[in-house]
Structure formats: structure tokens, C-alpha cells
Amino acid sequence: MQHPPDVLVQAIRYDTDVISARQLGRKRAEELGFSRPDQALVATAISELARNIVVYADQGEIELATIHQPDRVGIKITAKDRGPGIADLESALADGFSTGNSLGLGLPGTRRIVDEFDITSSPGLGVIVTVVKWSRR
Amino acid sequence: MAVKVPILKQGKVLIASIQEDLSDSDILDLQHRILEDVIRCRAEAVIIDVSAIGILDSFGTKTLSEIAYSVRLRGAKLVIVGIQPDVALSMVLLGLTLPDIPTALDLDRGLALINGG
Ligand SMILES: Nc1ncnc2c1ncn2[C@@H]1O[C@H](COP(=O)(O)OP(=O)(O)OP(=O)(O)O)[C@@H](O)[C@H]1O
Numbered sequence: 001m002q003h004p005p006d007v008l009v010q011a012i013r014y015d016t017d018v019i020s021a022r023q024l025g026r027k028r029a030e031e032l033g034f035s036r037p038d039q040a041l042v043a044t045a046i047s048e049l050a051r052n053i054v055v056y057a058d059q060g061e062i063e064l065a066t067i068h069q070p071d072r073v074g075i076k077i078t079a080k081d082r083g084p085g086i087a088d089l090e091s092a093l094a095d096g097f098s099t100g101n102s103l104g105l106g107l108p109g110t111r112r113i114v115d116e117f118d119i120t121s122s123p124g125l126g127v128i129v130t131v132v133k134w135s136r137r
Numbered sequence: 138m139a140v141k142v143p144i145l146k147q148g149k150v151l152i153a154s155i156q157e158d159l160s161d162s163d164i165l166d167l168q169h170r171i172l173e174d175v176i177r178c179r180a181e182a183v184i185i186d187v188s189a190i191g192i193l194d195s196f197g198t199k200t201l202s203e204i205a206y207s208v209r210l211r212g213a214k215l216v217i218v219g220i221q222p223d224v225a226l227s228m229v230l231l232g233l234t235l236p237d238i239p240t241a242l243d244l245d246r247g248l249a250l251i252n253g254g
């Protein structure tokens with residue numbers, strides 16, 4: 001059976017958008033047959049990425065795309081913003097680094113709970129974080 | 138802003154039962170109201186029931202730790218009850234901890250924990 005290339009986009013600006021985005025992600029994960037723990041991990045990753053947009057970049061978006069492969073299905077989460085960007089990516093990915101007086105666990109923690117993690121940023125041009133979570137069938 | 142989390146008073150114990158997924162501002166609102174009520178009611182203990190919550194991310198965990206800390210500064214005790222297994226698992230994998238905060242499986246056990254010590 002051929003699946004449509006389904007993509008969902010949630011604009012992120014207010015903290016209520018963070019809730020909408022993670023609920024959207026959990027629902028999609030559930031529809032795709034992800035295990036309950038994996039649904040929670042998808043929602044958590046989205047929550048961290050979306051909150052970073054609200055806090056550090058004012059606005060942006062979260063895109064959720066489904067990847068169908070013969071032996072597995074995945075959710076690709078892309079968080080994009082055109083905020084100030086991150087000057088030192090290596091520090092930003094280290095546990096405990098925060099310019100926002102927070103725990104500094106959002107990015108490194110997200111990296112730990114997903115299967116693929118990619119981040120690109122240039123100062124002044126915003127941040128794009130792309131992560132994938134797979135579920136085997 | 139509408140109050141999202143009712144805080145009930147049972148003797149010297151305050152019980153905040155979170156009913157739904159909360160936004161960051163809802164969590165901050167809860168923080169303020171708990172501290173106000175602890176002072177106003179001279180509460181000796183606070184129980185936060187998180188069993189209806191589907192995730193606890195860095196912000197939620199950080200704020201719960203802050204609430205626990207300030208409740209303790211008032212000489213009261215805070216117990217978190219009902220962290221769901223999936224929530225606990227994602228917290229661990231993300232690297233989040235709730236150091237020194239007593240937790241219990243459910244409300245009854247949380248109350249027992251308070252009365253027992
Ligand atoms: N979208 C973004 N735009 C600009 N800077 C960002 C963005 N996301 C993260 N950062 C920077 O990277 C740092 C680390 O982010 P991370 O999410 O790991 O921690 P935090 O947001 O500071 O704390 P926590 O997520 O634990 O509450 C942030 O403090 C901030 O300086």
C-alpha cells in the first residue's frame with residue numbers, strides 16, 4: 001500500500017503552541033503504532049525543541065513528517081526558526097550549558113532520546129534541528 | 138487566566154491535582170498559587186498529583202524542583218505522586234532528576250508518606 005507523504009506543520013510562538021505541537025506529535029506516533037514509551041519520547045523531544053524556539057527565537061515552526069520504510073516507520077521532527085542562532089554549537093549540545101538560566105538539558109537530552117539528530121545554525125540566521133525517531137515493525 | 142489546577146485543602150495538607158497537560162505559564166501560575174496557599178493556610182505539606190500528565194520535560198521538572206525547594210523553606214514538605222512509567226522513563230533518558238523530592242505511586246501512598254514521618 002502506498003502512503004501519502006504526510007507532513008504536519010505547527011507554528012510556534014506562544015507556550016500554548018508548545019502543547020499543540022507535542023500533542024500533535026504524540027497523536028501521530030500513536031497512529032503509526034509507536035510504543036507508549038516511544039510516544040512519550042517523541043512528545044518530549046518536540047516539547048524541548050519547541051520551547052527553545054519560544055524562549056530563544058520568539059517564533060518558528062515544528063514540522064512533523066512520516067517516513068515509511070519496508071521494515072520500519074519513522075517520525076522526522078524539524079524545528080526551524082530565524083532567531084539569533086547559536087554561536088557555539090558544541091557548548092549548546094553539552095549537558096548543563098544554558099544561556100537562559102535553565103538546566104541546559106533540552107538539546108543534549110533530546111539528542112539522547114532520538115535515533116538521528118542533526119543541528120545547523122549560523123549566527124543571525126536561526127537554527128534548524130532535525131531529529132528522527134524510528135519504530136520497528 | 139483561568140485556574141487550571143485546583144488546590145484542595147485537607148487539614149494541614151494541600152493537594153494540587155493536575156488535570157491536563159500544562160503550558161509553561163500554567164505551571165508558573167501553579168507555582169505562585171501553591172506558595173501563596175502554603176503561607177495563607179500554614180500548610181505543613183503539599184502533594185502534587187501529576188498522574189494526568191503525559192510528559193515532564195526540562196521546564197516542568199525544573200519548576201517542580203523550585204516549588205519543592207520553596208515549600209521546604211517554609212518548613213513544609215512536598216511530595217509528588219503519580220509519575221507515570223512512560224514519563225519516568227523519558228525523564229531518566231533525558232537526564233532529568235528530581236533530587237531530594239519524595240515521590241509516591243498515588244495519592245493514598247503520598248498521604249501515608251506525610252503522616253508516617
Ligand atoms: N532555537 C534556538 N535559538 C537560539 N539559541 C538556542 C536555540 N535553542 C537553544 N539555544 C541555545 O542553546 C542553549 C542550550 O539549549 P538547551 O535546550 O539544551 O538548554 P536550555 O534551553 O538552556 O535549558 P533547558 O532546555 O534544560 O530548560 C540555550 O541556553 C541557548 O543558548
Ligand SMILES: [Mg+2]
Pocket residue numbers: 048051052105106107195
Ligand atoms: Mg531548552
